[in-house]
Amino acid sequence: MEEKLKEIVTRIEKSTLSEDDKAELYATISEGLQATVWPVLLKYMPKEELEFLSQDPKSRVTVESYAKLIEDTIKDGEALKEIEGLMNEVLGEVDKALAEEKV
């Protein structure tokens, strides 16, 4: 993923796009990468734990309980593997889009 990302950023930097458009592209790529995170996490999140916290967030949500929720979600590594796979796909699609735009 890192190599792919570096190649994409290099192409954008070398392009004739304006600085504003480059910034917009980086933001779009970041959003695209970031958007893969929560849907996958939600899929793997222990729903009973989530529901318990959401029923009384003021008193039940602490850093400890929140950290436990996240850790329980990612501890077996499956969620993170899926996220990484999706990030690679996003970068693949971005790569194609840039090529079509001759960037």
Added chain:
Amino acid sequence: MSEMSEQPNPQELNGEHPTVTKVKEATEAVWKKKNIIQEYAEIHKSITHDRLAWHGGGIYIKWVNDIDMVSKAITMVDKKSVWRKVVAGLNSGLGRVWAATATATILAPLDIAYNVVTWPVRKILPRNLVKRSFLVAELAARNIVLGAGASAAAIGFEGNIAQKTVKATAETVLAAPEVIGTMAKRRIDSVVNKIMHPKKVA
């Protein structure tokens, strides 16, 4: 949740560069192709692309609402040393790519809260990058909203390592385009490094 009518995308009306549009469509294509929770993807897409179109019904909406409530609650917690442990705990034993993702997940709910809360503000947010940065910092200082770039300071992470780890990831992976846009030298390595190499917490 009742459905609101979709607003036209202001970027389309404002003459967005075709490359930017193409890249946005490319990222959305991944959401559509994969078995991502569709309703969540639609909501998040709406938020990140400056539209707010909620869809009613579905268990996924409940989960999104649940995590949103949890996210908002957690952003109000002020326990600096414990946050540092959370970051350390997630970083330890994971590969560097996973660590970057894991660190980003801590701040991902802040992005949701940020986007939902600041929707009216973001509609009229100036496109000038400097002004946007100022506005984000201003809002964070008033504790009205936690922008991704300002969130680390607003939460008050202790220790420069934890702060750099979170801030570096926040600046590039999360919704802080103004920070990416203003990086000067070694932009390529800097962008990639900040996404992929968060500094380890001691």
